[in-house]
Amino acid sequence: MLSVSDAERLIFDAVRPLHPERNTEVVNLLDATGRILAASVSSKLDFPHWDNSAMDGYAVRFDDVKACSDSEPTILDVIEEIPAGTPPQKTLQPGQTARILTGSMMPEGADTVVMQENTRREGDSVAVLVPPEKPGQFVRRCGSFYQAGNPLIEGGVRLQAADIAVLAAAQATKVRVFRKPRVAILSTGSELVSPEDHLQPGQIVDSNQYALASFLAALGMEPLRVGIVEDNPETLKYSIAEALNWGDVVVSTGGVSVGDYDYIDRILEQLGGDLLVRSVAIKPGKPLTFAQFPKQRALYFGLPGNPVSALVSCWRFVKPALLKLAGLHRGWEPVFVNAKTRVELRSGGGRETYLWGQLLATETGLEFEIPGGSFSSGNLINLMQTNGCARLPVGTKRVEIGETVSVLWVDTPVSHLG
Template identity: 40%
Template sequence: MEFFQLRRVDEAQSLFLEACPKGPLGVEELDLLEAHGRCLAEDVRSAGDLPAFDRSSVDGYAVRAGDTFGASEGLPAYLRVVEEIPMGRAPARRLGPGECARIATGGMLPDGADAVVMIEHTEHLAADEVGVLRAVSPGENVMRRGEDCPAGGVLVPAGRPLRAQELSLLAHAGVLRVRVARRPRVAIVATGDELVDPGEEPGPGQIRESNSFALRALVAEEGGQPVFLGRAPDVRDAVEAKLREALKYDVVLVSGGSSVGARDMTAEIIGGLGRLGILVHGVNLKPGKPTILAVVDGRPVVGLPGHPVSAQVVFALFVSPLLRRLLGLPPFPGHRPAVRARMAKNVASAAGRVDVLRVALEARDGELWAEPVQGKSGLITTLTRADGAVIIREEKEGLLAGEWVDVHPI
């Protein structure tokens, strides 16, 4: 193929993801707490009803709802208190007409009761008598047996990342081990003669290598397992050896060496490593134009620009969806958390190109404003000063001051 034929972002995403493996890549069984943040590989079903009995959702009195009909502050319904139901114990008896039982939140309803009157809607008359000041309907203030999840029902579906909420539900159901998708192992390689380790003092024309730190963190945030294979100088044999080592992993990320130039041979090397080879070399995107997207013998390979801002933009648009798919998740979630804000300034953009604009958020006059963070893609502080990014689509030629935009968190 001819290198550096610019593709639209959506076209490049589609070409790349369709050629990549679909997830999950494998399954492993973990203890519940170890599985925090991991993606379920299969549905988890409830062995029994949740809750296992009718429970009160408030502090008050368990009643037969019909006994309270017509009750008001001017004409209370008078009921006899026949027991106080302790937490964690079954009621001692069934409620009869005109009877009630004192009950705490979470307490088990006695047979015969079908509602609970909140304690603030009653008046204490005697040790064994209470006045109900407000009528309740059947089922009011009651959590019915199986209402959370019936026996055999799906507690948590496959493909759901396990948050604190899911862990709580699974523990409540007595599920202590779960089967989760194996984390994709992502090899990261940095290339460039100008790079030195972060602990070294750079010489003339040299810079400290930092992209691998951002990429490792981003991979971990997306549920992958990052493995940094180190740096390679701009020497063909050295780069090729690193890439061959990297192809032992599930995904390969190469930082640097993706632009057009005499010494940037990464695309040529990737193209000769195996089938299918390079799918995309160059995306109509700013920053991130010299992106490489390839699949080599079933292994996705992404060549990211060396500039830190460009590398992180490319990761968000291409690597993040890939890792989601390898975990069995939709590559592009239907809901993307974003903040609505007004543009603080006019911003120009080239039609036919996606621009990813870094912005800082500022509250003024009761509204949120997005202030463009100016700077070139090699300036990492444009990311640290930004609160989010605004994506300017191909069909737009810019944004106007005051225009409402979606700000995606960085």
């Protein structure tokens, strides 16, 4: 049985990101949200595109107004007004100014903006009452944010709203992104039935297909629901072989423990899989299988059938592996944060233990609490709204109320404490 750190290393080292040339596609910018950029993007435009005003006020020559005061204001002739989106028509000469609005292009001859609160308008002239602190005050210089030709956004990042805004401003209406990794999902177990079926005594509703499909879609993957596969070696072997031929990754639940009907590890070896992980010293989620298939260039995760254990395994191992595979350069690793626990946390101490619950943002920092009711891996109900899992290392049996605990950040944003 491997330690969590050893299992993590073996899994993450085996993951190779999608090839940036063979596994990309070009999409419209409005379809790129959440996608991972495959190549750096540059722009032919400077940002700002031209010198412009950061304030509503007056474009001036610094030398004209540097010595003014409230008692001895500088009087300037207003020669034009420059609305946003309209280029200036005149060049400022000594003693002249132009009315300018935020974002408007600076006129030739002007090097500074005086905010309107520091002026007094008098017909076709304006009195400047407060001198600017330095030349160039309230002027955004052309190219001061970004210079044309340089990388604007590096490849390997997940595109978010702010990134889309920058690309739109750069007139990059199409971008090259990594294709979505294909992930096949199958549930093993003759006792399983679909949520649409009538439940008979002794049967179990297969919630794992739905949980994993949702989990994968939220990560930006392309899930394929293979469905329920009965505990029959030949049927399982056929279904897994088909899934390996289709998917970059196959994720199954059930059949990886040591029971009479747990066939997964044996089948993976028969299909040519290199089994790197068979079990991990983690709770929940001890029976975890990970294999790589060089021929199909595919990876396989065999998760426990217990829905709680399956999701904890996904958060701890599958999520970072898939994000690395998808081409994310940074930020694919598991994220742990420190939080004060609101409740006493307990563990047997023999395995690295993960207790699911909620991270809460308070005025004094992050806090963590576990749900009420029966707290066990068999209780799927209290897994709802989980956004963090407290990690208790091997040998730690108790964390007292108010003590700091390391928490695996499962989801964002952090809940806000009202």
